[in-house]
Amino acid sequence: MGEKVSGNLMIIGGNEDKEGECLILKEFFKLAGGREARIVLITTASEFPRELGDIYRTLFLDFGARTAAVLYIDDRESANDLHLTEDIDQATGVFFTGGDQLRLTSILGGSQVDAAIRRCYQQGNIIAGTSAGASVMSDTMIVEGDSNESAQKSTLAMAHGMGLLEEVVIDQHFAQRGRINRLLSAVAQNPFVLGIGIDEDTALVVSDNATGKVIGSKTVTIVDGKHIIHSNISESNLHDPLAITNIRLHILPSGFGFDLKRRMPFTCNS
């Protein structure tokens, strides 16, 4: 775990404050370089790419970013447009908006834009994503799954994500949509994978030493399945309830962090 964390990520649980203190978005702006920030916005996941792009661009420019460009990529052809990759190559921060995570990966996956984002990330720039934009960061992502239902196999549809953070599975709008059991199911499938559930208006800021710090108004839930003793996931039928014992759970608000390599929570000094 963590060998592959080569850059900086901000994983946002959706619905982050855009009208008040904008704590999370301002932190992204700061991490992208503040007044030197060249921000690229990717709205591909959304049904309303232009409206959403405008909102974020205006915010980041208001904060004082040097540039904030919205890349409208709605098909595979534009995902290979070399003009767009130039913008990304010069960016100090990339921000993925919410929407449909499968739209994001199916349009961007394996494209020139995808490659440019990886380059940008590997050079140490910050990559942020909110809601669907958060889910795509892991190597395998949850595409669909019931909320507020008992844990069972059938609550889950998984797909390949962008793999910026490996060996984790990320879920968002976490407490607000009652998603603990679908994250438990994902972890039970392979306890090697760490479950990260992020509430609305909350983010995990992961740095290149594979530690994450929580910011925002709510909590990040960590589901660590490494010590699972019983699990019936391989033998149960699709709609059978799951059995999972000895899950380790951490609920972390701002002021706390998590060491992804050692799987240990910590308190932040600041």
Next chain:
Amino acid sequence: MGEKVSGNLMIIGGNEDKEGECLILKEFFKLAGGREARIVLITTASEFPRELGDIYRTLFLDFGARTAAVLYIDDRESANDLHLTEDIDQATGVFFTGGDQLRLTSILGGSQVDAAIRRCYQQGNIIAGTSAGASVMSDTMIVEGDSNESAQKSTLAMAHGMGLLEEVVIDQHFAQRGRINRLLSAVAQNPFVLGIGIDEDTALVVSDNATGKVIGSKTVTIVDGKHIIHSNISESNLHDPLAITNIRLHILPSGFGFDLKRRMPFTCNS
């Protein structure tokens, strides 16, 4: 833990099957003595005590119970009616329906009927409760709390329950109403207390050796806070998000049980 488990309890998460196989209600009928069962139904929690009483009475009589009497107790006066306590003294099983748990405790608490139920329980008879009837079994019960919200202090209102099972806190309609975070808050307040979240159409059948077995179609969630390392509950403001680390979690379907004394899950042979 467990010294005080003197009888047999069936703690049902609400909405148990009453039309199909009736697995949970039939198990109660069996534990109450089958064809020798003298069942007493207490509908005090409900707004519709007569309709609900009729449904359960008809079911238990159809199963073959010797008697099934509904005690209509809607004020403190009837809770001290000695005719009613006679019924309870002869009962082999008591069943609490759902409704409002505070109505149940405020009307029955400290009454002659309350005392008779305790006697019945201490003699080894089965006491069952569904939904609100499940919540009242613990010594401290959750009366009100937000669902699908991040864990915070203010999501919880607690009150004294009937105390048939001590050192636990029970929540019901658990996965279906997204109640994990309010149960985590309750456990964080005093990690000595074991959190038991019971899904709909699911029950934990606790016997006098302080072990519980899961029956029904969904799962029982056990929240064990004994190993909590960080918790900010004593210092946080009402609406601050909670921090809780190192919670141990077990998701147990039918075929699994839990040793309440040793805090260990087990698999059942049957």
